[in-house]
Amino acid sequence: MLKKGDYIIFLSIAFLGVALLFFNFFGKQTGKTVIITEKGETVYEGSLSDDKTVTLSGNTVVIENGCAYIESANCKNQVCVNTGEISEKGETIVCTPNRVVVEVE
Amino acid sequence: MAKKISTYALLACVCLIFGYIESLVPLTAAIPGIKLGLSNSVALLLLTKRDIKGALAVNITRILLSALLFGSPFSLVFSLSGALGSMAAMLLFLKVKSVSVVGLSALGGTVHNIFQLLAAFFVLGSAVKYYLPxxxxxxxxxxALTGIISELILKKVKTNGKF
Structure with missing residues (x-):
């Protein structure tokens, strides 16, 4: 049975989540640069408007038409490939198995 | 003692099976780490029986085994951070009378994800913060869903207050 405290917890979670969601989208703007890090080290930094294919040890990152996406990955879950294209400031693609982060700034 | 150990082992196995089934049914492709977290129902079961040591033992066993079987060193760090954070949060609210299992579980789920992201923050860098909301x-x-399931389980499973 739901009690008063439950509703307080639900509301707090919803409020926190939605507030942070607004914070995420507020001031969202098209990014300029792409930063690719692998195992904590920056391996590529370049403009989003320069078409380029960056090959890492396990992932292939493609930058074209102002978007960046991971074309292929050698891992099992393919989360990074399924993330799709990113182009807005602050958007990221993360590949946990290979510790690769693609970030638009 | 022997009975207790075998019960914990059994419960850890139940957690592993839950985890395996969940890994077969990915809920979303876009955001990593979103799952039902049915294993938490076992922790909830033990916590509501005031068996805090047992909950901790089962949880840590489950995480170590699941990392060995299906995961990587990083998934171990993520799970451990998430599980310990959520256990601590649920322990804090365990004695609050106006919070039921469902609210406790919702809190645990949220804190689990926050702590998991915190671990990812250190491993992968600050970029992961956009996943937070x-x-x-x-x-x-x-x-909350796991909490509802747990409440149903708690009603059905008669343990006479102990395992």
Whole structure:
């Protein structure tokens, strides 16, 4: 049975989540640069408007038409490939198995 | 003692099976780490029986085994951070009378995801912070669902207050 405290917890979670969601989208703007890090080290930094294919040890990152996406990955879950294209400031693609982060700034 | 150990082992196995089934049914492709978290129902079961040591033992066993079987060293760090954070949060609210299992579970789910992201923050860098709102909301929803399931289990399973 739901009690008063439950509703307080639900509301707090919803409020926190939605507030942070607004914070995420507020001031969202098209990014300029792409930063690719692998195992904590920056391996590529370049403009989003320069078409380029960056090959890492396990992932292939493609930058074209102002978007960046991971074309292929050698891992099992393919989360990074399924993330799709990113182009807005602050958007990221993360590949946990290979510790690769693609970030638009 | 022997009975207790075998019960914990059994419960850890149940957690592993839950985890395996969940890994077969990915809920979303876009945000990593979103799942129902059915294993938490076992922790909830033990916590509501005031068996805090047992809950901790089963949880840590489950995480170590699941990392060995299906995961990587990083998934171990993520799970451990998430599980310990959510256990601590649920322990804090365990004695609050106006919070039921469902609320407890929702809280646990959210805190689990926050701590998991915190671990990812250190391993992968600050970029992962944009997942935070999604993970908070997803943790709350999946936690509440797991809580409802746990409440049903608690009603059915008669343990006479001990295992």
């Amino acid at each position: 999604f993970l908070i909301l997803a943790g709350g929803i999946s936690g």
